Amino acid sequence: MHNSEAFRLNYWSIIDTLALYREKSYPSCYADQATYSSISFIDYFFYFNGTQHMRTSQLLLPTLKETPADAEITSHQLMLRAGMIRKVAAGLYNWLPLGLRVVQKVAAIVREEMNRAGAQEILMPAVQPAELWQASGRWQEYGPELLRLKDRHQREFCFGPTHEEVVTTLIANQLRSYRELPLNVYQIQTKFRDEIRPRFGVMRSREFIMKDAYSFDIDTAGLSRSYQIMKDAYFRIFDRLGLDVRAVSADSGAIGGSTSDEFHVLADSGEDSIAICDHCGTASNVELTTALPPLGKRRPATKEITEISTPGIDTISELCAALTIPASRTIKTLLVNGSGGIVALVLRGDHELNLTKAEKYPLVAKPLCFASADDVRLSANCSPGSIGPVNLAIPVIVDESAARLHDFICGANRDGFHLDGVNWGRDLPEPEIADLRKVVAGDPCPVCEEHEEILLKIRKGVEVGHIFQLGSKYSEQLDATVLDEQGISRTLQMGCYGIGITRVVAAAIEQHHDNRGVLWPASIAPFEVAIVPIGLQRSTAVAKAADALYLELSEAGFEVLLDDRQERPGAMFADMDLIGIPHRLVISDRGLKAGSIEYKARTSAESQDITLQDVLTTLQTMHKL
Numbered sequence: 001m002h003n004s005e006a007f008r009l010n011y012w013s014i015i016d017t018l019a020l021y022r023e024k025s026y027p028s029c030y031a032d033q034a035t036y037s038s039i040s041f042i043d044y045f046f047y048f049n050g051t052q053h054m055r056t057s058q059l060l061l062p063t064l065k066e067t068p069a070d071a072e073i074t075s076h077q078l079m080l081r082a083g084m085i086r087k088v089a090a091g092l093y094n095w096l097p098l099g100l101r102v103v104q105k106v107a108a109i110v111r112e113e114m115n116r117a118g119a120q121e122i123l124m125p126a127v128q129p130a131e132l133w134q135a136s137g138r139w140q141e142y143g144p145e146l147l148r149l150k151d152r153h154q155r156e157f158c159f160g161p162t163h164e165e166v167v168t169t170l171i172a173n174q175l176r177s178y179r180e181l182p183l184n185v186y187q188i189q190t191k192f193r194d195e196i197r198p199r200f201g202v203m204r205s206r207e208f209i210m211k212d213a214y215s216f217d218i219d220t221a222g223l224s225r226s227y228q229i230m231k232d233a234y235f236r237i238f239d240r241l242g243l244d245v246r247a248v249s250a251d252s253g254a255i256g257g258s259t260s261d262e263f264h265v266l267a268d269s270g271e272d273s274i275a276i277c278d279h280c281g282t283a284s285n286v287e288l289t290t291a292l293p294p295l296g297k298r299r300p301a302t303k304e305i306t307e308i309s310t311p312g313i314d315t316i317s318e319l320c321a322a323l324t325i326p327a328s329r330t331i332k333t334l335l336v337n338g339s340g341g342i343v344a345l346v347l348r349g350d351h352e353l354n355l356t357k358a359e360k361y362p363l364v365a366k367p368l369c370f371a372s373a374d375d376v377r378l379s380a381n382c383s384p385g386s387i388g389p390v391n392l393a394i395p396v397i398v399d400e401s402a403a404r405l406h407d408f409i410c411g412a413n414r415d416g417f418h419l420d421g422v423n424w425g426r427d428l429p430e431p432e433i434a435d436l437r438k439v440v441a442g443d444p445c446p447v448c449e450e451h452e453e454i455l456l457k458i459r460k461g462v463e464v465g466h467i468f469q470l471g472s473k474y475s476e477q478l479d480a481t482v483l484d485e486q487g488i489s490r491t492l493q494m495g496c497y498g499i500g501i502t503r504v505v506a507a508a509i510e511q512h513h514d515n516r517g518v519l520w521p522a523s524i525a526p527f528e529v530a531i532v533p534i535g536l537q538r539s540t541a542v543a544k545a546a547d548a549l550y551l552e553l554s555e556a557g558f559e560v561l562l563d564d565r566q567e568r569p570g571a572m573f574a575d576m577d578l579i580g581i582p583h584r585l586v587i588s589d590r591g592l593k594a595g596s597i598e599y600k601a602r603t604s605a606e607s608q609d610i611t612l613q614d615v616l617t618t619l620q621t622m623h624k625l
Ligand code: ATP
Pocket: 162, 193, 195, 202, 203, 204, 205, 206, 207, 208, 210, 463, 464, 465, 466, 498, 499, 500, 501, 502, 503
């Protein structure tokens, strides 16, 4: 906002200066604006003054009526249709003015909150020397997602997918003493990851903008504090961005108790599944959520074991269809490579194997790999569709829910046959139990365990942020130490904190849209107000009123888009809805005669007439809501 008095005093002298500037520097590009000449100076003024308003006639805004065929999810479709992005190659996009304005708004909020949390902005190079990555061991480890380059001297580099190596080296070379800690530095910068499957537009692109922050502390207590400060800042950021996010615990106990939280925008198009408990508020990635068995004890056997003929049946769904039974009465047996030979993993027929959990089991080889058809035949004497745990001469690990079954049906280790009425402890030994499955909706919450009525929901999520306690993983490899109070050398404790700035834009659309277009949260809308004059070219009254309003609102600090194209009103309304400007003002001869302007909030179905004098106050009130 301007200081209004000072602005008014200086206003005309600035306009004079700009008039001169304009003649010298812009002889032709605005020449055709003679009819609105004073207003064009105002455009210059605001432009040079950093206030962002625009006329559609001057804006590169190539909106599309049709949904592009190659865009699968809503945000990708709407970003293309609203003229926000254009594809260059797989996972590489141009950001057009409208899209870039949103990116910049997201970045500005992130920057403000990072600064508020005490982090300092720096900028590291996007291209990084191979030596740093060799020192951390990630030159090999990172795999094909790392884009490797050679310079003219044949020296190896990569385009940074992340910056732990560079930042740790930077800080290691600058800090000497514990007195300089804690320290948190961040940047907002382009990253490149050669994703195996770039898709959904900027949601999973190869080049994208990330905010990455790195904290440095003398000890783990300090790291915990720095981590909590960032976690709090993330909640403020996503709140200001108008996003409904869940902090999803991604604790990976297996790697030394390191703490990590992912921030997910809940949206159906999300690639991750999140288990949510409305009672205790816990949200965790399905990959890591403990699966509890049904309550109560296993029921006693009531049937005799019998072999049933099931010719040509290879899958649980075929078996259930043939016998008209629910999958929850069957079990499936999967053979995987183990650390000392093939191992059988047993699950209830309606459950899915959780690879992350299975890999953590000592008998199972990591990365998890299913046994070959030859190994299946050697171990079970049948094809994969007929395996069962009865008389299987290899280690058998059983998921707890499968271990609770009685009178169940399983493969007979004989092609074309299954066993019915099977019972643990009678027909085969009591099982070795493990948590092997993915949780499903309706499973009991592992935190509220004792309340059987509290059930988990499964929602899809888009990961927009990830914070991680790295500990000394990089500082050890890259020798980042300082001297403590006793003069003893101590390895720095690090945390890293990412937000996908460009992914946030797509995620915001996934969460805020309707069938006409985007419904931007006010804080990141590319413009705040759209002025749609009807008959601008033929009515001087409309043209004058539009210009006056454009000036008044811009001066009041609003980011205004004036639709001065020679389009039909319907087309202009559709475009303004599509690009999602929160407030729309329609100026027409008819309205002006009655002294009014039509106002409509993008989120509302109804419009209302307001008097010309009340426009500013109405907008100021609506905008604060
Ligand atoms: P994902 O599991 O989605 O690949 P990641 O775990 O690899 O994400 P991080 O390394 O934690 O991601 O990166 C920090 C943030 O950068 C992510 O939370 C996400 O918002 C963003 N991000 C990561 N990969 C991409 C991508 N290919 N396109 C756009 N944004 C991305």
